Amino acid sequence: MxxxxxxxxxxxxxxxxxxxxxxxxxxxxxxxxxxxxxxxxxxxxxxxxxxxxxxxxxxxxxISSHDIAAKKKKLEEISAFNLFSSMGRKMSEGISGASEKLIDLIAE
Structure with missing residues (x-):
């Protein structure tokens, strides 16, 4: 790997x-x-x-190191809450849970 x-x-x-x-x-x-x-x-x-x-x-x-530091700080502030990211995470958890239940149902 x-x-x-x-x-x-x-x-x-x-x-x-x-x-x-x-x-x-x-x-x-x-x-x-x-x-x-x-x-x-x-x-x-x-x-x-x-x-x-x-x-x-x-x-x-x-390009300067000052610009990079300012952009990094701005990204940290922005990434405090991302609506689409949290929606995607919840949807993935839901699909994973549903597929696990379906597999358990089929396996039994």
Whole structure:
């Protein structure tokens, strides 16, 4: 099981890298086809290093650790109560209970 999870994680990471590389190559191809640099056309992934301060951008949106911390806090606040999640949980418990009773009825 551990080896399967490891292989699955490695495969997912490889596919993510392949997709990002493909997006970057497509962007470079579009720039070559146009014949000039368009400032509105941004790279898929870019990393800037200025004075030991690393900044990254993904599809033109800047990414920083402060943004990630704020989003994590917001997700924790939002996930306090999720109506659809609780409805799904109750429905799954009901279906599981009904199927157990049906199997017990058939088995006897």
């Amino acid at each position: 551990k080896m399967f999870m490891f292989k699955s994680f490695c495969l997912a990471a490889l596919l993510l890298i392949a997709v990002l590389t493909g997006m970057q190559l497509a962007n470079n191809g579009i720039q070559k086809m146009k014949g000039y640099d368009d400032p509105n056309l941004e790279t898929a992934v870019s990393i800037h290093d200025k004075d030991h301060n690393v900044r990254a951008s993904f599809l033109g949106n800047d």
